[in-house]
Amino acid sequence: MLYREALNKAYDETMAKDENIVTLGEDVGRYGGSYRVTEGLYEKYGEKRVIDTPIAELSIVGNAVGMAIGGLRPVAEIMTANFALLAFDQIINHMSKLRYMSNGKLTLPMVVRFPQGVSRQLAAQHSESYEQMLCAVPGLKVLAASDVNYAYHALKHAIMSDDPFIFIEHELLYNKKGEVDTSSVIDPFKAQIRKEGEDITIISYLKMVDDVMLAVERIEKELDCTCEVIDLCSLNPIDYETLQTSIEKSSRVVMVEEDHKTGGFGAQVVAWIAEELFYALDAPPFRIAGADVPIPYNRHLELLSIPTPDSIAAQIIEWGRKNDV
Amino acid sequence: MDKLLAKEIYYEMFLGRAFEYAAKEYYMQGNISGFLHLDIGQEALSVASMKAFAKGDVFSTYREHVMAIARGIEPKYVMAELFAKADGVSGGKGGSMHLFDPSHFFYGGDAIVGGHIPNAVGCAYARAYQGSEEGVMVVFGDGATNGGAFFESLNIAATQKLPLLFLCENNEYAIGTHITRTAPFREQAKKAEPFMLTMSCDGMDAQAVYKSVSKAKDLIEKGHGPVFLEAFTCRFEGHSMSDANAYRSSLEMKHCKNKDPLPHFKKRLQEKWLCSEEEITALEQKAQSVIEEAVEFAKNANEPEDKALYEHIFVEA
Incomplete structure (x- = not known):
């Protein structure tokens, strides 16, 4: 199984179980996802749950925050880490802080996923890595998936958790091959x-x-x-x-x-x-x-x-x- | 609007103003710190909009004490929050600008200008998805309509035909800068016109606000899609307690205070709903005593314990 297929499997299995799970982002729906991570979900779960958004990253994350407040479990895809910078107000000022500022009255079960890093000659605005900035923000759990089995288990955990997650992928890993072991669950926080x-x-x-x-x-x-x-x-x-x-x-x-x-x-x-x-x-x-x-x-x-x-x-x-x- | 509701609105406007004057007093005495944005002058808008939008979700700004109270959060818990106490509505961790209470479907309390508008869009999406009968209202100032979050939200709410009421409190000032110096026109509804139905009302007139918000709520909840309502209002104080309000002339302030919603609505109570002086005085006295009790509660409330520092960051440790 490929890394992107493992991520897709994590989506599919969680979405099949819980209709509160929705995903949103640029080209995630009818197009099938820029890196094909969400391929087939639009056909299977429909446009209400697999939402094609405008090129407006602030709103992709900002809307996901509001969906989570409203009782849904959104998974937002940002096309690449550099574009997530447009959503940093929502990630840092809202997603990471609303639970704390409300003294635990608000719960934000949500995931923001994006790939990052040098792929092949995409130049400075499509190649950077921003885990250092996001790990400096209290209130976010940050996972980085390097292999197929971890990608599957960790994304499933993040989607089903009641906490806000940043889920980092790498542009060159999407076609990496590996096995998914569904016989046991792994702890995503363990090195x-x-x-x-x-x-x-x-x-x-x-x-x-x-x-x-x-x-x-x-x-x-x-x-x-x-x-x-x-x-x-x-x-x-x-x-x-x-x-x-x-x-x-x-x-x-x-x-x-x-x-x-x-x-x-x-x-x-x-x-x-x-x-x-x-x-x-x-x-x-x-x-x-x-x-x-x-x-x-x-x-x-x-x-x-x-x-x-x-x-x-x-x-x-x-x-x-x-x-x- | 019947007499009972009119009396309730007057009571809450009076209560809101008394709350704000008490907050001002205890800020000056040092019991309240941080930024404190008073709603004095804008009570008709804050109270009547909440009464008309009694059910459904509300997302608001940092000038939200009166709205929070009109939404049903007891004044004592709001005051305790301003006093930074553990018994405050946000446990003393949010403060004046961050009042949240999901049990009243009230979500702050956001202090990034315009930052809460995309959150309201997402919540409206959730309500439509769930087939809820209730819509969502997002309240923001004229200053927020110059930002990208606002324009993105108009676009998405209109495309998705979401049950969302955009309520713009146009008090003409973004801190100390007049709206005509940062936008090409005075009426911010013009920005929303290509996307959705727009309406406007006199935000100093509680009855007009109630009528307009009720109409807009009905529209969004009957599948009409989003509505933009602009309410023209006027704040009597500076932007916050740190603002000396030096940019407005005494003539401008006099003109502003001539529109004071409290005496206007009081007169209407007497003339239209035939409220006696005694009835009105009883409401005012009740409001004063509720605020006095709220202050006593806040003074005597517990400070947060040290362990609260690390509490409520996550659900799962």
Whole structure:
């Protein structure tokens, strides 16, 4: 099953059970979804539940907030993270705050989904990552789906939960293949160990997990070590417990992320490690992140602006040699 | 409008004004902090619109104390909220600008100008989807009609034929800037004309407001689609307690206060509904004592406990 099909399955199974679940966004209905995530839902559930909206992101999220207040369970799709910026007033001032400001009188069972990150030469206004901004907002739960099984279980959880969720996908993951295991439910807030190892803990999330996995064999060979690769999965809250267990074992940690390094999401993870696990470390924590530039159109420059399997391997090997791995 | 309702409207207008004067007093004494936006002068609009839209959902702005009370939230819980107490309608975590009570279908209390209009559109969608007989009313000022959220909402509400009443309180000022300096015309209904039926009324006349809101409510709930109602009004105080109101001349203020809805409606009570001076005085005394009790309640109410800081962020921990 493909990643986008797993998301579609999560929609379909939840919508079939609860007619309060509706979805809205640009081209989600008759067109079938820009990335085909909502394909077939319009035909199956009709235009009242699969709502084609104008190109008006503020209203897509703003209306979803009102639908949730009115008793529905809306799932809003934003075409790409950069467009979500037009909805940031609704996400930050309304979706995240109404429950708290009303002292728990309002409940907002809703999800805002969007893909983000560098795809292929879409340039600066279609390629960025904004998890760092959204994770800085109390009142939102933020999930980042890097694999097929997690995508299915986590989206189902988010849709059925009574809390407001930001659900982050990646443009290059929609056609990723994998299996969905429906025999058991997974905890979407628990980080997943994608590969076990002893000497270096590599923390990542979303598409960078795949890039780390592609780099790991070379790193292990060159440094004669083993790496543990952790997929955070939930960016808010962060599963610090899983990180701690791994770092106490390895005593070395690398954070790999696609967003810009300054103010990037990994800064929070590394700050926590420095505060809580300083004496467990045998080397300074290392961050590999996107360059502090708008994403350029040119393919060569574009790849220079973000971590790639090659650059991840090269940087970790250099860091490892300097730090006696 | 019968005599009973007319008396109720006068009582609540008087109650609202007494509430606002008490809020002003306790703000100056330091019991109330933050931004405090008084509704003095606009009571006819706030009370009569709520009485006409007695059922259905209401989304309002940060100038909402009188509306919240007219919607049925007891003044003592509103006052306690202004005093930042745990017994306040929002547990002391919202304050003057954020009064919410879903049991009265009253959803604030929004302090991002125009930000609540898309929420009302979504709620109207939910009501249509659920086959509800009740519609939704969203209240906003003239200043909000210059923003993108407003225009997006007109477009979506009209396209989807939603049961939504847009009630524009046109008091001509966005804080201290006159509407004619930020919009090409004085009547903001012109912005809605391509999308939906528009109406206007004298927002200083409780009877006119009641009649117009009732008519608009009936239309939206009978499948007519959204309606835009513009009520021309006038606030007697500054935008908030932080605003000295220096941008309006004494002549303009005199003209404004000549339209004071309370004495006008009182006169009508006497002439049209033959209310005696004693009947009216009894209403006024009752309102005064309710506000005095509300202030006592707020003064003596509990402060939130420290643990409230982390409460009600999420449903599921």
